[in-house]
Amino acid sequence: MVASSVRVVLRARPSDHGTQINYQSDKKGVSIVQQKVIEGRPGVQQPGAQNYQFKFDNVLDTASQEQVYEATAAEVVQGALEGFNGTIMCYGQTGAGKTFTMSGGKQNFKQRGIIPRALGQIFTEIKSRPDVAAKVSIQFLEIYNEALYDLLDITTQPHEISIYESSRGLVTVSGLRTAVVGSEAEALALLFEGETNRVIGEHQLNRESSRSHSIFTITMELKPIGEAPGDVLVSKLALVDLAGSERVSKTKSEGLVLREAGHINKSLSILEQVILGLGDKGRDHVPFRSSKLTHVLKNSLGGNCRTVLIANVWADAAQTDETLSTCRFAQRMLRVTCEVSANVVQDSSARVRQLERQVQELQQELSMHDAMAMRSNVQYTPYSDVQRTELRSRVMDFLMGEGAGAASGPGGPGAESIEPLELHSLRHMREILLACRHLYREALRSGGTAPRMPAPGGPSMPPATSGPAALGSAPPHARPPSATASPPGPGGATPPGVSVMAARRPGSGSAASPGPSLAAGAAAAAARERRWSEQSSGDGGLRPGSASGGVLGGDGDGAGVGLAERLLSHQAAGSSGAAAGVVAPDRLTALEDYKVGPGQLKARLLGENRAKLRAGKTRAKELGLSINAAKRELDSLKAREDEMKRQRVQQRGEGSQVLDAEEYDILMRIRELKGAYKEHYNELQMTKSEVDYMQGLVDQCNKELLLEFAEWYERTYGRPPADDGGGYGGSVDGDYDGGGYGGGLPSPPYRGGAGGQRSAGPSSAGGPYTTPTLPPLASASPAPSRGAVTPPSPSGSVMSAASGASGFRVLGGPGAAAATAANGARPRPGAGKAPLSSLVGMGAGGGGDEASSPEAMAYYNAQQGLLLAKAGGHRPGSVKKTRPTPGFGTGSPGAGAMPARRT
Numbered sequence: 001m002v003a004s005s006v007r008v009v010l011r012a013r014p015s016d017h018g019t020q021i022n023y024q025s026d027k028k029g030v031s032i033v034q035q036k037v038i039e040g041r042p043g044v045q046q047p048g049a050q051n052y053q054f055k056f057d058n059v060l061d062t063a064s065q066e067q068v069y070e071a072t073a074a075e076v077v078q079g080a081l082e083g084f085n086g087t088i089m090c091y092g093q094t095g096a097g098k099t100f101t102m103s104g105g106k107q108n109f110k111q112r113g114i115i116p117r118a119l120g121q122i123f124t125e126i127k128s129r130p131d132v133a134a135k136v137s138i139q140f141l142e143i144y145n146e147a148l149y150d151l152l153d154i155t156t157q158p159h160e161i162s163i164y165e166s167s168r169g170l171v172t173v174s175g176l177r178t179a180v181v182g183s184e185a186e187a188l189a190l191l192f193e194g195e196t197n198r199v200i201g202e203h204q205l206n207r208e209s210s211r212s213h214s215i216f217t218i219t220m221e222l223k224p225i226g227e228a229p230g231d232v233l234v235s236k237l238a239l240v241d242l243a244g245s246e247r248v249s250k251t252k253s254e255g256l257v258l259r260e261a262g263h264i265n266k267s268l269s270i271l272e273q274v275i276l277g278l279g280d281k282g283r284d285h286v287p288f289r290s291s292k293l294t295h296v297l298k299n300s301l302g303g304n305c306r307t308v309l310i311a312n313v314w315a316d317a318a319q320t321d322e323t324l325s326t327c328r329f330a331q332r333m334l335r336v337t338c339e340v341s342a343n344v345v346q347d348s349s350a351r352v353r354q355l356e357r358q359v360q361e362l363q364q365e366l367s368m369h370d371a372m373a374m375r376s377n378v379q380y381t382p383y384s385d386v387q388r389t390e391l392r393s394r395v396m397d398f399l400m401g402e403g404a405g406a407a408s409g410p411g412g413p414g415a416e417s418i419e420p421l422e423l424h425s426l427r428h429m430r431e432i433l434l435a436c437r438h439l440y441r442e443a444l445r446s447g448g449t450a451p452r453m454p455a456p457g458g459p460s461m462p463p464a465t466s467g468p469a470a471l472g473s474a475p476p477h478a479r480p481p482s483a484t485a486s487p488p489g490p491g492g493a494t495p496p497g498v499s500v501m502a503a504r505r506p507g508s509g510s511a512a513s514p515g516p517s518l519a520a521g522a523a524a525a526a527a528r529e530r531r532w533s534e535q536s537s538g539d540g541g542l543r544p545g546s547a548s549g550g551v552l553g554g555d556g557d558g559a560g561v562g563l564a565e566r567l568l569s570h571q572a573a574g575s576s577g578a579a580a581g582v583v584a585p586d587r588l589t590a591l592e593d594y595k596v597g598p599g600q601l602k603a604r605l606l607g608e609n610r611a612k613l614r615a616g617k618t619r620a621k622e623l624g625l626s627i628n629a630a631k632r633e634l635d636s637l638k639a640r641e642d643e644m645k646r647q648r649v650q651q652r653g654e655g656s657q658v659l660d661a662e663e664y665d666i667l668m669r670i671r672e673l674k675g676a677y678k679e680h681y682n683e684l685q686m687t688k689s690e691v692d693y694m695q696g697l698v699d700q701c702n703k704e705l706l707l708e709f710a711e712w713y714e715r716t717y718g719r720p721p722a723d724d725g726g727g728y729g730g731s732v733d734g735d736y737d738g739g740g741y742g743g744g745l746p747s748p749p750y751r752g753g754a755g756g757q758r759s760a761g762p763s764s765a766g767g768p769y770t771t772p773t774l775p776p777l778a779s780a781s782p783a784p785s786r787g788a789v790t791p792p793s794p795s796g797s798v799m800s801a802a803s804g805a806s807g808f809r810v811l812g813g814p815g816a817a818a819a820t821a822a823n824g825a826r827p828r829p830g831a832g833k834a835p836l837s838s839l840v841g842m843g844a845g846g847g848g849d850e851a852s853s854p855e856a857m858a859y860y861n862a863q864q865g866l867l868l869a870k871a872g873g874h875r876p877g878s879v880k881k882t883r884p885t886p887g888f889g890t891g892s893p894g895a896g897a898m899p900a901r902r903t
């Protein structure tokens with residue numbers, strides 16, 4: 001255990017108003033000069049302004065925020081790869097940029113936050129370690145109004161999620177879906193999926209304010225593979241985006257948003273008390289259990305965890321009070337220390353192998369001892385069939401030998417004439433007993449009489465209790481045949497080599513056939529065995545929420561549900577107009593109006609992101625082509641070089657080092673090509689990550705735009721009748737790269753259906769990922785090394801690697817596949833039953849041909865049934881998200897003509 005202090009990073013959102021707080025940072029820390037207005041003259045201290053000094057490890061200058069995000073992610077990721085738990089927690093007032101820091105901005109890849117960076121680093125590192133088997137799993141928890149929600153599965157009810165604390169103080173959250181992910185793209189898809197499910201609201205200071213705390217947990221298990229497997233490193237990374245503290249006088253919150261603010265402020269104030277308690281060594285009680293947030297974070301605050309706090313402040317003069325309060329909180333956090341140690345878990349299979357080796361060595365050791373003690377017939381290995389048969393015949397001889405029937409016990413008449421059975425070892429003794437049992441059963445089966453056992457301690461057994469009927473009810477240790485050879489002495493252990501005069505069973509004819517109690521005993525044993533096997537098979541089952549592997553299976557959960565559910569709730573609610581009497585245009589027309597009207601900001605963002613996504617794909621395609629061309633040229637140059645080398649050796653002998661001009665040129669060209677290959681390969685890796693990220697952003701924008709449109713439509717024209725399937729599910733992203741997580745929304749007819757058709761197959765889906773594959777660059781590729789670029793796998797070329805990493809792997813069940821096919825869209829990571837979202841609008845006119853697909857409709861109906869069945873217990877957040885609240889839309893300040901946000 002090593003004591004480690006919490007690290008604090010200060011990160012400032014730039015001022016919106018040209019007025020800002022003056023930060024000065026030097027080695028001592030950050031100094032904040034409180035100023036009134038310094039417009040036009042930033043950095044100039046006004047007379048009488050107060051100066052505050054805070055000391056933090058790292059002051060984030062906005063110009064270098066990418067490096068700080070990258071470095072902060074790397075800090076905990078590196079620790080996690082060594083088995084240390086880590087936490088990064090964003091704290092600060094509302095609007096200060098916590099979500100921006102954790103998840104990233106919505107504009108571009110460069111703005112991605114700490115979570116996507118951490119995921120990228122984890123998978124890059126895993127790829128560079130071929131000697132390690134890694135398992136990465138993800139959970140995404142939301143704490144909203146003091147209730148727990150699963151952001152990866154919104155059908156899970158809060159009461160199904162609970163916090164457990166072990167006697168050693170280890171806190172775990174049970175009931176959450178655990179998604180095992182195999183690539184960065186899969187993990188990113190889940191992040192975006194969860195983000196979309198998060199409850200957000202709008203107030204004066206932030207149009208997209210998180211109304212909940214979220215904890216994105218990455219669990220890693222790293223296990224060495226190969227001849228001598230070692231211990232497993234298990235680590236947990238908790239990436240926490242807290243809801244922002246807010247002064248309601250500033251945020252002008254009302255209604256539900258105000259109530260949410262109450263919960264947020266209360267839980268943050270308990271967090272402060274916990275931090276105060278942890279910093280005060282004299283305090284013996286820290287109120288971790290006073291709020292769900294502090295209870296869940298217990299191990300991250302002062303536990304076995306390396307913790308980094310990012311104090312987010314808003315560098316605006318109007319926010320000085322909140323900035324100072326955040327800095328004070330961060331200062332207190334610096335006093336908290338954690339006891340950290342690497343989590344090393346023994347690999348049970350490796351342990352078994354180790355013990356087997358140990359047993360073997362001990363057996364050899366024993367054999368040597370026996371040889372020295374002249375005990376040559378001790379056997380430590382299991383008996384073979386031949387040995388067993390031989391032993392049985394000896395036991396038989398013993399039982400039927402001279403004096404049989406006369407001897408009635410050790411010392412009885414005739415006993416001295418019986419050749420004793422020597423016992424060499426415990427194993428030998430057991431085998432003799434087994435042989436007795438075998439013979440006994442054989443005798444019973446062949447209709448013979450069961451030999452009677454002598455009464456324990458008595459010379460002979462009274463007939464009434466000695467028959468087989470009595471045997472069944474006898475205690476196990478007294479049952480034949482074991483009792484016959486039951487060795488003397490406590491515990492029945494007989495020293496090896498001791499001769500035991502086995503008591504001979506009187507062969508009297510008084511024994512009857514096996515009685516019912518024997519049969520009952522056998523039945524009970526069988527039942528026991530059955531129970532045991534049932535139990536063990538039950539143990540192997542997975543608890544709900546501990547899904548492994550089938551992360552996104554088409555089993556009724558998945559990416560599209562959140563949206564679909566919300567959309568369904570609109571449809572199910574029937575028609576009720578906010579503006580009853582207004583003639584509603586058809587929804588596709590309305591959607592077009594919405595995109596140039598109230599939804600133009602999001603529509604523009606979507607358009608921009610789509611353009612960036614397309615640019616990324618084009619670049620990836622160019623890079624792929626150039627890599628493949630380089631590879632082809634390298635192959636032919638290599639062949640030519642080999643040929644020239646062979647000729648040179650033939651003509652001038654083995655030792656000749658003199659190259660002619662052509663061979664020299666070839667060598668130079670090979671070197672040049674290798675450099676270009678490596679450079680382009682690295683760039684392709686980066687571009688690939690960017691494409692995955694931008695795809696997620698596009699999908700997220702797409703969903704949000706649809707959702708906002710649905711809310712706006714309802715407010716403006718009232719709820720559409722249930723059979724009006726015209727628009728909610730219609731895509732706002734008709735381009736080939738579009739589509740929600742569920743495999744793309746159907747292409748709207750007003751766009752000519754281009755999207756749906758173009759995404760019909762892999763060759764049209766991802767331009768750059770469809771060129772022919774090439775074998776890996778064998779000798780020309782750089783050798784894999786830690787931290788270096790991993791060359792393409794032997795099974796595929798650079799191009800196929802790119803396509804794989806884009807994650808277009810079908811993870812959904814048959815329903816997902818059917819829906820995807822119906823959709824004409826390629827399956828996406830996180831698909832699961834996601835295509836539901838694309839099917840919602842199929843009822844009439846939304847999806848063109850696809851609507852007629854019986855498989856798709858069957859899938860849709862099944863999903864709808866599932867949702868309706870669960871409708872009674874929907875999480876409040878998801879329902880709430882679909883419903884404009886009093887604080888929004890018409891009434892809330894700042895809402896204006898914007899559609900009501902999810903609240």
Ligand SMILES: Nc1ncnc2c1ncn2[C@@H]1O[C@H](COP(=O)(O)OP(=O)(O)OP(=O)(O)O)[C@@H](O)[C@H]1O
Nearest residue numbers: 013093094095096097098099100206209210243244
């Ligand atoms: N460094 C930055 N550069 C550019 N824009 C930023 C930066 N930080 C924050 N923003 C912008 O400020 C706004 C508020 O940011 P964000 O939603 O991340 O704040 P928050 O602290 O999470 O707020 P809340 O607690 O209300 O959820 C967003 O529009 C975001 O894009």
